[in-house]
Amino acid sequence: MPCSMILWIVAPAFLAIATGCNQGLPPAILLANHNPASQARYTQIDSATAGTIIGTIHFAGAAPRRIAIDMTPYPACAYASTTPNLSEQYVVHNGRLANVFVYVQSGLGAKRYAPPTTPVVIDQKGCRYLPHVIGVMAGQPVEFRNSDPTLHNIQAASTTPGNPEFDISQPPMGGAQQHIFAMPELMIPLRCNLHPWMEAYVNVASSPFYAISDAAGHFEIKGLPPGTYTIAAVHEKLASKIMQVTVPERSTVQANFIFRK
Numbered sequence: 010m011p012c013s014m015i016l017w018i019v020a021p022a023f024l025a026i027a028t029g030c031n032q033g034l035p036p037a038i039l040l041a042n043h044n045p046a047s048q049a050r051y052t053q054i055d056s057a058t059a060g061t062i063i064g065t066i067h068f069a070g071a072a073p074r075r076i077a078i079d080m081t082p083y084p085a086c087a088y089a090s091t092t093p094n095l096s097e098q099y100v101v102h103n104g105r106l107a108n109v110f111v112y113v114q115s116g117l118g119a120k121r122y123a124p125p126t127t128p129v130v131i132d133q134k135g136c137r138y139l140p141h142v143i144g145v146m147a148g149q150p151v152e153f154r155n156s157d158p159t160l161h162n163i164q165a166a167s168t169t170p171g172n173p174e175f176d177i178s179q180p181p182m183g184g185a186q187q188h189i190f191a192m193p194e195l196m197i198p199l200r201c202n203l204h205p206w207m208e209a210y211v212n213v214a215s216s217p218f219y220a221i222s223d224a225a226g227h228f229e230i231k232g233l234p235p236g237t238y239t240i241a242a243v244h245e246k247l248a249s250k251i252m253q254v255t256v257p258e259r260s261t262v263q264a265n266f267i268f269r270k
Contacts, residue, residue: 052121060257061256061262062240062256064266068104068105072104075095075099078096088158089136094136094137098245105224105226106222107225109268110195110210110212110219111242112218113218115239117234120216125146129150131151131153131154132155133153133179133201134156138201140209142245143221152187155183157181160203161179165198165199167197172191195243196210
């Protein structure tokens, strides 16, 4: 539907919604983003009292060897890649595990937070998805880009009702396309049918309190109201871990996880 076509919803304020400009955005989220009364019900982060959780994801034992991807049958991929393309299931440096999604699983009660309008970007560059793991809030856009001189597609295998599966094709050096996941869901796999080694994971959270461990295994979750929380650490191949953490006012607490294969 063209963006010029407007669907008018009869409500006390005669709310106008431009449906064609919000493709993939569920009506409930669309209404909430345009309704001042709904916006007022969102919890605001209080920086004067908020605390922080920091930690490190450790990997015990010998790390699985990363395998080099042979892209010679795909000349455009070989041309576009400036660094060796290695498997990304286990990225371990000095006993620290990257690409672990850490989030507040429980403890927020009835608090609700507005999804950001700024998209989280996944680019296709060198015939790999960058980054390999992302976090996003339910209702926040994910933007897919193709910076490669070859055709790609993004196939998402969601399993949660409200997050329909989709398959987006993008031409070489193609323009950006956005998608919105409506419901929380962990480790949604993204794959390219044309390049079978390409894989990434989307984690959809119900709050902004999440992080992804970096190359050194570190993560940081900021802006938490004082309280006691269950936090979970999720890896694409390994069993998830949970831990209870109490965050006092204006304090930083530490939470470290250990994964084993």
